[in-house]
Amino acid sequence: xxxxxxxxxxxxxxxxxxxxxxxxxxxxxxxxxxxxxxxxxxxxxxxxxxxxxxxxxxxxxxxxxxxxxxxxxxxxxxxxxxxxxxxxxxxxxxxxxxxxxxxxxxxxxxxxxxxxxxxxxxxxxxxxxxxxxxxxxxxxxxxxxxxxxxxxxxxxxxxxxxxxxxxxxxxxxxxxxxxxxxxxxxxxxxxxxxxxxxxxxxxxxxxxxxxxxx
Amino acid sequence: xxxxxxxxxxxxxxxxxxxxxxxxxxxxxxxxxxxxxxxxxxxxxxxxxxxxxxxxxxxxxxxxxxxxxxxxxxxxxxxxxxxxxxxxxxxxxxxxxxxxxxxxxxxxxxxxxxxxxxxxxxxxxxxxxxxxxxxxxxxxxxxxxxxxxxxxxxxxxxxxxxxxxxxxxxxxxxxxxxxxxxxxxxxxxxxxxxxxxxxxxxxxxxxxxxxxxx
Amino acid sequence: xxxxxxxxxxxxxxxxxxxxxxxxxxxxxxxxxxxxxxxxxxxxxxxxxxxxxxxxxxxxxxxxxxxxxxxxxxxxxxxxxxxxxxxxxxxxxxxxxxxxxxxxxxxxxxxxxxxxxxxxxxxxxxxxxxxxxxxxxxxxxxxxxxxxxxxxxxxxxxxxxxxxxxxxxxxxxxxxxxxxxxxxxxxxxxxxxxxxxxxxxxxxxxxxxxxxxx
Amino acid sequence: xxxxxxxxxxxxxxxxxxxxxxxxxxxxxxxxxxxxxxxxxxxxxxxxxxxxxxxxxxxxxxxxxxxxxxxxxxxxxxxxxxxxxxxxxxxxxxxxxxxxxxxxxxxxxxxxxxxxxxxxxxxxxxxxxxxxxxxxxxxxxxxxxxxxxxxxxxxxxxxxxxxxxxxxxxxxxxxxxxxxxxxxxxxxxxxxxxxxxxxxxxxxxxxxxxxxxx
Numbered sequence: 095x096x097x098x099x100x101x102x103x104x105x106x107x108x109x110x111x112x113x114x115x116x117x118x119x120x121x122x123x124x125x126x127x128x129x130x131x132x133x134x135x136x137x138x139x140x141x142x143x144x145x146x147x148x149x150x151x152x153x154x155x156x157x158x159x160x161x162x163x164x165x166x167x168x169x170x171x172x173x174x175x176x177x178x179x180x181x182x183x184x185x186x187x188x189x190x191x192x193x194x195x196x197x198x199x200x201x202x203x204x205x206x207x208x209x210x211x212x213x214x215x216x217x218x219x220x221x222x223x224x225x226x227x228x229x230x231x232x233x234x235x236x237x238x239x240x241x242x243x244x245x246x247x248x249x250x251x252x253x254x255x256x257x258x259x260x261x262x263x264x265x266x267x268x269x270x271x272x273x274x275x276x277x278x279x280x281x282x283x284x285x286x287x288x289x290x291x292x293x294x295x296x297x298x299x300x301x302x303x304x305x306x307x308x
Numbered sequence: 309x310x311x312x313x314x315x316x317x318x319x320x321x322x323x324x325x326x327x328x329x330x331x332x333x334x335x336x337x338x339x340x341x342x343x344x345x346x347x348x349x350x351x352x353x354x355x356x357x358x359x360x361x362x363x364x365x366x367x368x369x370x371x372x373x374x375x376x377x378x379x380x381x382x383x384x385x386x387x388x389x390x391x392x393x394x395x396x397x398x399x400x401x402x403x404x405x406x407x408x409x410x411x412x413x414x415x416x417x418x419x420x421x422x423x424x425x426x427x428x429x430x431x432x433x434x435x436x437x438x439x440x441x442x443x444x445x446x447x448x449x450x451x452x453x454x455x456x457x458x459x460x461x462x463x464x465x466x467x468x469x470x471x472x473x474x475x476x477x478x479x480x481x482x483x484x485x486x487x488x489x490x491x492x493x494x495x496x497x498x499x500x501x502x503x504x505x506x507x508x509x510x511x512x513x514x515x516x517x518x519x520x521x522x
Numbered sequence: 523x524x525x526x527x528x529x530x531x532x533x534x535x536x537x538x539x540x541x542x543x544x545x546x547x548x549x550x551x552x553x554x555x556x557x558x559x560x561x562x563x564x565x566x567x568x569x570x571x572x573x574x575x576x577x578x579x580x581x582x583x584x585x586x587x588x589x590x591x592x593x594x595x596x597x598x599x600x601x602x603x604x605x606x607x608x609x610x611x612x613x614x615x616x617x618x619x620x621x622x623x624x625x626x627x628x629x630x631x632x633x634x635x636x637x638x639x640x641x642x643x644x645x646x647x648x649x650x651x652x653x654x655x656x657x658x659x660x661x662x663x664x665x666x667x668x669x670x671x672x673x674x675x676x677x678x679x680x681x682x683x684x685x686x687x688x689x690x691x692x693x694x695x696x697x698x699x700x701x702x703x704x705x706x707x708x709x710x711x712x713x714x715x716x717x718x719x720x721x722x723x724x725x726x727x728x729x730x731x732x733x734x735x736x
Numbered sequence: 737x738x739x740x741x742x743x744x745x746x747x748x749x750x751x752x753x754x755x756x757x758x759x760x761x762x763x764x765x766x767x768x769x770x771x772x773x774x775x776x777x778x779x780x781x782x783x784x785x786x787x788x789x790x791x792x793x794x795x796x797x798x799x800x801x802x803x804x805x806x807x808x809x810x811x812x813x814x815x816x817x818x819x820x821x822x823x824x825x826x827x828x829x830x831x832x833x834x835x836x837x838x839x840x841x842x843x844x845x846x847x848x849x850x851x852x853x854x855x856x857x858x859x860x861x862x863x864x865x866x867x868x869x870x871x872x873x874x875x876x877x878x879x880x881x882x883x884x885x886x887x888x889x890x891x892x893x894x895x896x897x898x899x900x901x902x903x904x905x906x907x908x909x910x911x912x913x914x915x916x917x918x919x920x921x922x923x924x925x926x927x928x929x930x931x932x933x934x935x936x937x938x939x940x941x942x943x944x945x946x947x948x949x950x
Binding site: 377380390 | 528530531532533557558559560561562563564565575576577579581582583584585586587588589590591593594595597598600604607608609610716717
């Protein structure tokens, strides 16, 4: 199980969250990472936590002002990147281009998608993983395991039918240890979290709860 | 074999091209259609030629000023639509949304894609067909059958691996009857043409050549 | 005063609304027009009502599949076009390009903008008019004359400071004859309406009310 | 005169360029800055050179995965930002939003624009400066002072007519000291450079030449 904490553009104490992630990951043995804004990658990487980017641009080195170059992200310490997050949707051709960019820079990749059909489409582009983010679960307090367990199972089936080597992550609806356990039983190999950890009064306590039933 | 003529935003005599398409289609028995700008759908439909849209928006009826509603396109006479043409690339989620819109309005669908991996991705969304448009062949005079026959074969394999019911069209590199024949031998069930027909001095002669080896 | 009715992508009877617009305009002497989807321009134009486009693309004739060519829109009967509607925001350079496209096709232009600063910016590109659409009034039942009269006055001042020849329209918050009268007193030379007319049980009655205090 | 060096996504030694910028700026007394990718802001800021962002997103803190938050850019050391660069064009409403974001984070702002009309539009949004980037000069070796001196003069007139407090920068066509001098005589208070400095074998020598006629 891989727990990936997306800091989005929250007004949170990123380094404090990252230190909690590093500590709980080391002590629990569960893989965890933090995905900050591009401008904060170095600061987060300096905490020793595994660091991911939130996005990379579908471009090669060159005249691309204001882009997020995969090589720059890797130089700043990222070892992986989200692509096509629901808050940063990309054109199909650009998901393909961003995956190529990530490959060039040796970044691990998780492509986000809305539903099982889109999960299958994303899997056809051969990322390391696809995260299913049902729109009705995004940003809410509803648990995927009680509200919509079928979507994770269907996403796993859709991805596997296209490419058995692509993992499926649960991209929404996870906030507790039993959610993580349920996601794992449904076939997910990772979970994405955001405000539940990033805005918590005690991120370390939340992280310990998340890994409590793995 | 299905021959689909895209009028793009060319300064051509659309109705004259459409009449040629209707006549050659009727006499040859080969299915043919014309895809004009949205504002010209009614005029083209009035010629009696099978009429397609170049694009539909991923929206339902409502507050969407400046969109291209699938229902409006169907009311104007279209029976199908291109989606994600290389000149009108869409986000993955919006390709999915445009396919849903087209389904609602009973429009046949051809999703365009750059390469076999993207063809596989598009096929996962269950359109009627996927058209492979290798960027190096778009808009050129190079024939797909001599320059890059592998790409059509690979596209057919990629689509079939994901969904056997999705046809593959050859979206570029076709300008003669032998190109059409070659595309068919490689597994394509349709071809997209544009300036080769739309800007021809004698569209009818070009269309007769296109069907000459089917 | 110019009353422009935007049909958006509503599931309404466009021709019936257009006939009402033509009749009330002719009888009242107040200029009125209807803006349908591109695919419905011909049908609306056939009613005899003044017809506008909802959007034109910032392109010239050529390889632009899925665009809305200004020339095609004019051929279908439009004499003007909205640009940069809040539901179809454009890049600054593309507003400029769409205005050039509209000029080429002899289309009158109304550029929409959120607030007085953006109205000034739009005026610098020399459209025929700018419509101010305060986000807090869009789609609501709140009247601009009671909720936010200052925004129309400020928009008129902002446009005039940049270019005295650019008219200002009130793009939201208008649903009754007294709203129209108030907009006129604040300096607006036109009003944009949408669902209030398009979805009315009796569009003609609504239109008569709109012109009742001019 | 302000010399702003845009590193774009070039495969260059950013810190070496930044050190040259700092040294030549300190010794010549001419204000200079470097604009790297967001992920490299901290590294560039650590060289002691004045650091700018290439872009900020039109958003506030919150759920905006993959955005470039103005506050994050400022925390990483940036004191200013480009907005609407020709390689990162924004919607009019988003230029306005990005300027608000930059103001919140106390970032100085330079909005780029294609031609004098768009310079006037950008000036109406009250940035600190507007940079005129005539498309025919971008990325070429043509000097603005010989090829198109009128465009800088017209841009200055357009900006001044709208807001006297907005400076004009010359955003393209500058590569030598005499170009900088010519831009200054035409009314420009700053110049944007990119590959001419970033990809130079000896950036320091190029920078010394740039300030040689100020």
